[in-house]
Amino acid sequence: MLNYLYLFFVGTFIGSYFSSLVFSNKKPIISKRRSSCQSCNNKLQSWMLIPVFSYLALSGKCHYCKEDISMAYPLLELITGSSFVLLSLNYTYDLNQIFILSIMALFIASSFSDQKNLEISDTLIYSTLTFGLIYMLLNFNIDLIYGFLTGGLFFEIQRYISKGKWVGQADAYFAATIGCIMGFKLTLLTIFLSYWLATIFVTPKLLSRSINMKSKLPFIPFLTLSFFLVNFFYDIIVINLNYI
Ligand SMILES: [Zn+2]
Structure with missing residues (x-):
């Protein structure tokens, strides 16, 4: 239990760190933490930087200028923390698990970025792929190379x-990263599921005409959710359903 609490806090802190990359108005710099209010520029004290807690303690407003703080901050922190706990329920801690959680955190931050700006910084894209490639090298087998090629080429050819x-381009990089971890068949499943999730999400919006066929939609959130689901239900998919 204590382990899960610890994982949750680690996740929220990592989420909080990434939120500075995603939501900062300034050019994202990897070493810079969100340390001042973006509205009034007052320097934030350390108790105002505790993930989730600070947002609640401040009732969602800046301590100095009372400007609303975006809900996206605590949401990104909560989702990252929760995913760390949920993805660790069935697993023992090892190096692979640390890689999967790190990639999950990068995916979640990238989803928020895609949702907000329809673009993702090079820092996030290349960090994600680098983690994927190192994971592939550490667990080297031919299936992971097939996965890498399948994920990357599936989107690169469409592009x-x-x-x-x-x-x-980000879709291709993220799908290639998924391939590095999941191998050929699970990568196909992840991509297939992400299209289903997108269809379920988009259809009501198309019917209500709040978007049309030409609207640009962020796709990384669907890849992320799909990657999470396939990892979370890994045992059921691989052992019970005998997939792979
Ligand atoms: Zn302020």
Whole structure:
């Protein structure tokens, strides 16, 4: 139990760190933490930087200028913390697990960025792929290379055919990262599931005409949710359903 509490806090702190990359108005710098109010520029004290807790203690407003703090901050922190706990329920701690959690945190931060700006910083994209490639090297087998190629090429070919209209470069990098970890068949499943999730999300919006077929939609959140679900239900998919 204490382990899970610890994992939750680690997750929220990592989420909080990434939120400074995602929501900062300034150019993101990897070593810079969110340390001042973006509205009034007052320096934040350390108790105002505790993930989730600070947001609640401040009732969602800046201590100095009373400007609303975006809900996205505590949400990113909560989701990252919760995913760390949920993905660790069935696993013992080892190096692989640390890589998977790190990649999950990068995916979640990238989802928020994609949702907010329809773009993801190079820092996030390349960090994610680097973690994936190191994981692949540490667990080297041919299936992971197939996964890497499948994930990357699936989106890269679409990007080439559509001249970048259907999917973005980030989609290819993130799917390649998934491939490095999941191997060929689970990568196909993850991509397939992400399209289903996107369809379920988009159909009501299309029907209510709040978006149309030409609207640009962030796809990384669906890849992220799918990656989470396949990892979370890994035992059921692989052992019970005998997939792979
Ligand atoms: Zn302020």
